[in-house]
Amino acid sequence: MSDSSHRPKAAKVVIALLFAACAIGFLIDFLFLSPSFDKHAVFEWENWPGFYAVFGFVACVLLVLVAKYVLRPLVMRDEDYYE
Amino acid sequence: MSNAIPPQFIFLLGGLLIPLFRGWVRTAYMLFLPVLAFYNYLLLEEGTYWTATVLGFDLIFGRVDRLSLIFLNVFIVITFIGIIYNSHVRSRLEHFSAFLYSGSALGVILAGDLITFFVFWELLTVGASFLLLVRKTAESLGAAVRYTLVHVLGGLVLLAGIILHIQQTGSTGFGQIGLNGLPSYLIFFGFGLNCAWPLLHSWLTDTYPESTVGGIVFMATFTTKTAIYALLRGFPGEPSLVWIGTAMATFPIFYAVIENDLRRVLAYSLINQVGFMVVGIGIGTGLAMNGSAAHVYSDILFKGLLFMAVGAVLYRTGKTKATELGGLFRSMPFTGICCIVGAASISAFPLFSGFASKSIIMSAAAEGHFTIIWLLLLFASAGVFHHAGIKIPFFAFFSHDSGIRVKEAPWNMRIAMGLAALACIAIGTFPHQTIYPLLPFEAPVYEPYTFAHVMAQSLLLIFSALAFTLLLLGGIYPSEIRSVNIDSDWLYRRGGRYFYRIFDRSLNGINAMAHKTFVAGLTGALAGFATAGPARLANLLLGGYWILTGKNAHQRDRLRTAVRINLEKGALPLGLAALVAVVILGMLFFI
Numbered sequence: 200m201s202d203s204s205h206r207p208k209a210a211k212v213v214i215a216l217l218f219a220a221c222a223i224g225f226l227i228d229f230l231f232l233s234p235s236f237d238k239h240a241v242f243e244w245e246n247w248p249g250f251y252a253v254f255g256f257v258a259c260v261l262l263v264l265v266a267k268y269v270l271r272p273l274v275m276r277d278e279d280y281y282e
Numbered sequence: 283m284s285n286a287i288p289p290q291f292i293f294l295l296g297g298l299l300i301p302l303f304r305g306w307v308r309t310a311y312m313l314f315l316p317v318l319a320f321y322n323y324l325l326l327e328e329g330t331y332w333t334a335t336v337l338g339f340d341l342i343f344g345r346v347d348r349l350s351l352i353f354l355n356v357f358i359v360i361t362f363i364g365i366i367y368n369s370h371v372r373s374r375l376e377h378f379s380a381f382l383y384s385g386s387a388l389g390v391i392l393a394g395d396l397i398t399f400f401v402f403w404e405l406l407t408v409g410a411s412f413l414l415l416v417r418k419t420a421e422s423l424g425a426a427v428r429y430t431l432v433h434v435l436g437g438l439v440l441l442a443g444i445i446l447h448i449q450q451t452g453s454t455g456f457g458q459i460g461l462n463g464l465p466s467y468l469i470f471f472g473f474g475l476n477c478a479w480p481l482l483h484s485w486l487t488d489t490y491p492e493s494t495v496g497g498i499v500f501m502a503t504f505t506t507k508t509a510i511y512a513l514l515r516g517f518p519g520e521p522s523l524v525w526i527g528t529a530m531a532t533f534p535i536f537y538a539v540i541e542n543d544l545r546r547v548l549a550y551s552l553i554n555q556v557g558f559m560v561v562g563i564g565i566g567t568g569l570a571m572n573g574s575a576a577h578v579y580s581d582i583l584f585k586g587l588l589f590m591a592v593g594a595v596l597y598r599t600g601k602t603k604a605t606e607l608g609g610l611f612r613s614m615p616f617t618g619i620c621c622i623v624g625a626a627s628i629s630a631f632p633l634f635s636g637f638a639s640k641s642i643i644m645s646a647a648a649e650g651h652f653t654i655i656w657l658l659l660l661f662a663s664a665g666v667f668h669h670a671g672i673k674i675p676f677f678a679f680f681s682h683d684s685g686i687r688v689k690e691a692p693w694n695m696r697i698a699m700g701l702a703a704l705a706c707i708a709i710g711t712f713p714h715q716t717i718y719p720l721l722p723f724e725a726p727v728y729e730p731y732t733f734a735h736v737m738a739q740s741l742l743l744i745f746s747a748l749a750f751t752l753l754l755l756g757g758i759y760p761s762e763i764r765s766v767n768i769d770s771d772w773l774y775r776r777g778g779r780y781f782y783r784i785f786d787r788s789l790n791g792i793n794a795m796a797h798k799t800f801v802a803g804l805t806g807a808l809a810g811f812a813t814a815g816p817a818r819l820a821n822l823l824l825g826g827y828w829i830l831t832g833k834n835a836h837q838r839d840r841l842r843t844a845v846r847i848n849l850e851k852g853a854l855p856l857g858l859a860a861l862v863a864v865v866i867l868g869m870l871f872f873i
Binding site: 221224225227240241242245251252253254259260263264266267270271274275276280 | 535536537539540648649651653656660661664665668680734737738739740741742743744745746747748749750751753758759760763764765766767768769775776
């Protein structure tokens with residue numbers, strides 16, 4: 200999967216589109232909304248530029264790292280463990 | 283209106299007639315039942331109907347209010363879709379079980395008293411166990427047994443709570459119970475077990491993935507959602523539910539990331555979604571509980587859709603494990619698209635159903651200033667996109683090409699998935715025209731489509747997707763491994779074995795020791811004493827007498843042998859017996 204020359208064209212397009220969407224979304228949030236726009240926010244941090252973007256990214260990285268390096272060593276057993 | 287036919291009996295009695303029909307007539311008949319039920323649902327007006335008095339108890343089979351109506355609506359809709367999806371199945375027992383299961387769920391929703399409620403609640407377990415049994419594999423048989431045992435335990439606790447509650451309050455009515463005293467805690471536990479609370483949850487992730495291709499659509503709907511209904515009815519605003527729900531929403535996503543069986547991934551995400559509903563009940567405001575009810579509606583459809591899509595893959599390929607699948611989009615594009623719609627809905631993408639329902643709960647948590655809860659739920663929202671939104675479609679339909687080439691799902695499955703997908707989009711895009719008018723509690727109208735909200739949710743999700751992509755490209759994403767991940771079902775699957783072993787060693791050890799001491803040792807000694815004792819005693823006493831009467835050693839030995847044999851056999855000359863008796867009586871006299 201990490202060898203980009205074998206990745207199909209469609210996958211490259213999807214990845215490129217995702218990068219573009221992230222960039223555009225982040226820009227909109229940063230430039231247009233944050234300073235003046237009323238977000239009806241309840242919590243203060245909702246007004247921080249890029250809060251949701253950073254939160255989403257960090258949350259998922261944490262989730263995967265904890266699942267892989269903490270939970271899996273604790274709970275993983277052979278497939279026939281219960282047989 | 284009371285001249286409606288009770289919908290639960292349409293399913294329960296109608297289901298009994300299924301074996302009379304065959305082929306397309308049977309399919310038509312089975313589709314007619316939910317249509318008839320829905321027609322009668324439309325006839326219903328708020329009120330209390332269909333009561334009976336049995337053994338002095340008033341049984342209410344039709345408590346109709348806005349809360350029961352929204353559950354009736356979605357239960358009948360998913361039954362209709364599930365029957366279309368499952369209509370290729372020949373097993374009459376499977377179809378009957380599905381109707382038994384959904385009819386019991388309608389019975390729970392319509393029950394106005396605790397006795398009726400309990401009877402239908404237990405019938406749910408029967409229906410679900412049948413649906414597990416009909417797959418007829420060793421795994422599903424084991425799962426059915428474990429499912430039944432766990433739910434019988436929960437049912438007994440609930441029954442104890444209900445009996446105590448009725449005794450305490452003098453009323454069988456099922457309304458708000460609230461946590462106060464033992465009966466209410468027992469009832470709370472009984473509801474919680476079916477709701478798959480943390481540590482009580484493993485019956486769900488253990489058994490659902492063993493059910494049939496179509497049966498899981500029903501299973502994913504009825505047991506947990508009737509529990510949500512029961513909590514909404516009995517424990518609205520119970521503060522502990524906020525934390526229980528948050529735990530449910532967060533811990534399963536870690537399991538879902540490393541789980542290999544895609545149906546089990548969905549089972550974990552089912553707990554995660556039910557967690558959001560439980561939080562809403564715990565917050566207890568009209569807005570929050572409306573959010574729970576709305577999320578029940580959308581979750582039943584999108585989770586049903588995801589299970590149907592993965593089920594179609596299972597039906598065509600015989601596989602559900604991420605390690606064995608991949609690259610199916612070319613073979614099953616329609617199923618793939620439906621799976622993506624379900625994934626977008628569970629992830630709460632704008633325009634998809636989760637966005638219209640889950641946001642209400644998030645908003646209510648923010649308004650109630652549940653700061654930590656809100657942050658954890660936001661984490662869970664990002665996580666659910668990660669494991670259910672991306673992982674399910676990615677590993678089944680894209681990822682590495684498994685080389686499997688199959689036909690697209692059968693037409694009936696495509697119709698069912700298409701209907702569910704359309705419903706997900708309709709609810710997400712037009713919530714004010716679809717589910718919002720059905721919401722049961724008094725609350726200001728919620729508007730999900732503000733620019734800021736759409737932006738916030740979109741940013742959260744696309745950056746989650748970015749994290750997934752970068753972790754995958756960087757080789758950090760945990761590779762799928764054929765494995766079992768132990769969870770709290772360990773307690774009765776392996777723990778039971780240890781329990782057995784401990785008691786085997788200790789109790790059987792005591793048993794062996796008791797045998798050695800009492801049966802082999804003491805009894806033998808007693809028996810030996812009883813046979814040889816009198817002879818020894820007699821010889822002891824007679825020995826002196828024989829010496830006095832001048833018998834020589836040889837004669838004494840002969841006499842001693844004769845006395846021993848006679849005494850052991852109980853064959854004494856009368857005189858000797860009288861002598862022994864006199865000697866013993868004499869001893870007794872002196873003692």
